[in-house]
Amino acid sequence: MVFPLVLLKLADWLLYQFLSIPCYLAGRKIGNYVFFYRNPSLKSSQHASSPFPSVTNCSLECRDSQTLVCDINGTLLRSQSFFPYFMLVAFEGGSIVRAFLLLLSCPLLWVVDHDLKLRVMVFITFCGLRKKDVQSVGRAVMPKFFLENLNLQVYEVLASTGNRVVFTSVPRVMVEWFLKDYLGVSDVVGTELQSVGNYFTGFLSESGLLVKHKALQEFFGDSKPDIGLGSSSPHDHLFISLCKEAYVVNKEEYKKRGSSVMPRERYPKPLIFHDGRLAFLPTPFATLSMFLWLPLGLTLAIFRLCLGIFLPYNLAFKLGNWSGVEIKVKGFINPSKSAKRTKGVLYVCTHRTLLDPVFLSTVLEKPLTAVTYSLSKISEFLAPMKTVRLTRDRKQDGETMQRLLSEGDLVVCPEGTTCREPYLLRFSSLFAELADEIVPVAINTHVSMFYGTTASGFKCLDPFFFLMNPTPSYHIQLLGKVPRELTCAGGRSSFEVANHIQRQLADALGFECTNLTRKDKYMMLAGNEGIVNDKKKIKS
Secondary structure, three states: HHHHHHHHHHHHHHHHHHHHHHHHHHHHHHHHHHHHHHHHHHHHHHHHOOOOOEEHHOOOOOOOOEEEOOOOOHHHOOOOOOOHHHHHHHHHHHHHHHHHHHHOOHHHHEEEEEEEHHHHHHHHHHOOEHHHHHHHHHHOOHHHHHHHHHHHHHHHHHHHOOOOEEEEEEHHHHHHHHHHHOOOOOOOEOOOEEEEEEEEEEEEEEOOOOOOHHHHHHHHHOOOOOEEEEEEHHHHHHHHHOOOOOEOOOOOHHHHHHHOOOEEEEEEEOOOOOOOEOOOOHHHHHHHHHHHHHHHHHHHHHHHHHHHOOOOOOHHHHHHHOOOOOOEEEEEOOOOOOOOOOOOOOOEEEOOOHHHHHHHHHHHHOOOOOEEEEOHHHHHOOOOOOOEOOOOHHHHHHHHHHHHHHOOOOEOOOOOOOOOOEEOOOOOOOOHHHHOEEEEEEEEEEEEOEOOOOOOOOHHHHHHHHHHHOOOOOEEEOOOOOOOOHHHHHOOOOOHHHHHHHHHHHHHHHOOOOOOOOOHHHHHHOOOOOOOOOOOOOOO
């Protein structure tokens, strides 16, 4: 009889912990909201009564030799909640099941205090995750979302100083790579996670959650940092009070001015490559919307895929538009119709997704052959057009493309890999040596929910993810045949032709040309060169 009684007492204690305390906290939060709703002047007076000036009052001159300390959450980033970034790790580094569990925890996260909220999110997000998967997300996925949420005024103060140290209660592994690589932060002091071998346990290390003011004292000792930036919370007030100068981020002031958003041209370094499937910041509401959309989205993706495989071009085009796929076409071509013509037309495209040749073929309403450097067996099987693999042996690939051009029209993407951002990678010059008629095609895409490309995921799912978007769009601009005098037949070198076409396509799209290559992309995003061999395929 003793054992059942122990179980009953344990169950009673658990119910008290997980129901009574959260209900009390929820009631207290609701009471606070009602109180401030009825007394808005008190809420505004709280912000106005900060003992520290706004960060907009901080002078940027003569700071080169000074040290700045701040937090990333609520200070460097405009948003107060770090939930979306935990969701990115759960979804991109874990699985859709882990992401769903984190979403289910939202009601609990809303009622518990800050420390317990962080512990719950850390456990759900990191329990059983491999270290290398988390590091990959921190390197390839997070920078895009951090940059889009970066506070312009805070960054300007940060960039004006010579030494920068970030103290944060969020896991260091989530933010360290971005802070050091993009913002030039010298040291990142954050919450450390417990691990066993190559896996995280989901628990914090023995030191627990980082307390910023204590960590600052341990890090600097008797000396004081020159500048401290923080939010309007009492914890941050204690943190920045240990600095010679202290400033707070006034959210209300930024809402009035609308000037805290970091424009793309002001990014510390260009954002050219990034990975991951999610194209939106996964806030709780946005994530819930995604999960509600998934069943319909998957059905719609299969339907759209079948249109391209089984239906004639004109019917596939019309039904595709009806299903929500936006296809915009601009320009036309008039290839030579001379009886002496012995080769097909070579279409040189910018590379946004695996579906580029398919959409071009549908727009032109004629069959094309596409050459690829690597393609999964499933994508090759589902492709509604002829695909031929290249070997990266210049001589052999040249002979293959010559043969294909003698049989008909050919599509090539000289970048060799996809790029999501408004940049063009360096063009391979091989195509310029082979064709008499070259037609540049400027292609761009837009998605709102899922990216249709990946560097470290399953390549065979790329078309499904792209077509799962509610209203994916393809913009195709045919620039007309390249004049003979600007081709190799007119005396130009293959490199001159490739560079000229790259610039022409970049101007048409409003993109920027780069000298980056496929190898650069994969070394940054996946830690490999993106080479495919027969036994093991590295997704490209």
